[in-house]
Amino acid sequence: GDSVTQMEGPVTLSEEAFLTINCTYTATGYPSLFWYVQYPGEGLQLLLKATKADDKGSNKGFEATYRKETTSFHLEKGSVQVSDSAVYFCALSKTSYDKVIFGPGTSLSVIP
Amino acid sequence: NAGVMQNPRHLVRRRGQEARLRCSPMKGHSHVYWYRQLPEEGLKFMVYLQKENIIDESGMPKERFSAEFPKEGPSILRIQQVVRGDSAAYFCASSPGAGVTYEQYFGPGTRLTVT
Numbered sequence: 001g002d003s004v005t006q007m008e009g010p011v012t013l014s015e016e017a018f019l020t021i022n023c024t025y026t027a028t029g030y031p032s033l034f035w036y037v038q039y040p041g042e043g044l045q046l047l048l049k050a051t052k053a054d055d056k057g058s059n060k061g062f063e064a065t066y067r068k069e070t071t072s073f074h075l076e077k078g079s080v081q082v083s084d085s086a087v088y089f090c091a092l093s094k095t096s097y098d099k100v101i102f103g104p105g106t107s108l109s110v111i112p
Numbered sequence: 113n114a115g116v117m118q119n120p121r122h123l124v125r126r127r128g129q130e131a132r133l134r135c136s137p138m139k140g141h142s143h144v145y146w147y148r149q150l151p152e153e154g155l156k157f158m159v160y161l162q163k164e165n166i167i168d169e170s171g172m173p174k175e176r177f178s179a180e181f182p183k184e185g186p187s188i189l190r191i192q193q194v195v196r197g198d199s200a201a202y203f204c205a206s207s208p209g210a211g212v213t214y215e216q217y218f219g220p221g222t223r224l225t226v227t
Contacts, residue, residue: 034215036218042220042221043116043203043218043219043220043221044155044203044218045218046215046217049215089154089155093216097143097160097207097209098160099145099157099160099168099171100145100147100155100157100205100216101157102147102154102155102156103154104153104154105154
């Protein structure tokens with residue numbers, strides 16, 4: 001079945017370091033891809049999305065490119081801040097009204 | 113425009129009691145989804161509902177769990193005779209519906225603790 005795999009955490013970085021969180025997916029067809037972020041004690045917020053191959057989603061300095069040839073959607077940020085500490089979930093959805101399938105999440109801690 | 117609302121935010125139940133979780137979707141949204149986040153795990157889909165209809169319940173446990181989205185009022189996730197393993201965060205999400213790629217908007221979650 002459809003699934004999402006992402007790098008295991010936790011990830012600890014110093015402020016201003018470069019961030020990459022790897023994400024790969026398995027799905028038939030052309031799913032939409034998402035990154036959600038969950039801050040401590042809160043619900044999920046959509047961080048960015050891409051709906052077709054080679055699309056680049058970006059928001060708040062984060063970006064990810066939909067690579068169909070490698071079935072990947074890696075999250076990157078050039079310079080992380082302490083406020084970026086959260087759990088990041090890679091996810092996919094097959095259609096506009098279908099359930100979202102989440103990866104296991106990657107916990108990020110950014111230290112000053 | 114208020115976001116997805118869930119209540120209660122925290123719920124404590126003793127084993128064997130019933131838990132009722134409520135979700136009010138965003139204004140104009142007719143599709144509701146429930147997800148469960150077990151400790152140290154990702155979110156797992158449970159059920160997808162439209163007004164008065166269950167569309168996909170493939171993620172719902174076969175027993176003790178039920179969901180509804182009546183014509184009027186919030187969506188309800190009901191867990192009967194709760195057990196310790198039901199302790200989790202339950203998230204509701206809503207979307208406008210089919211047509212284009214609509215992302216789902218998530219509520220803050222209900223954290224259920226079974227003692």
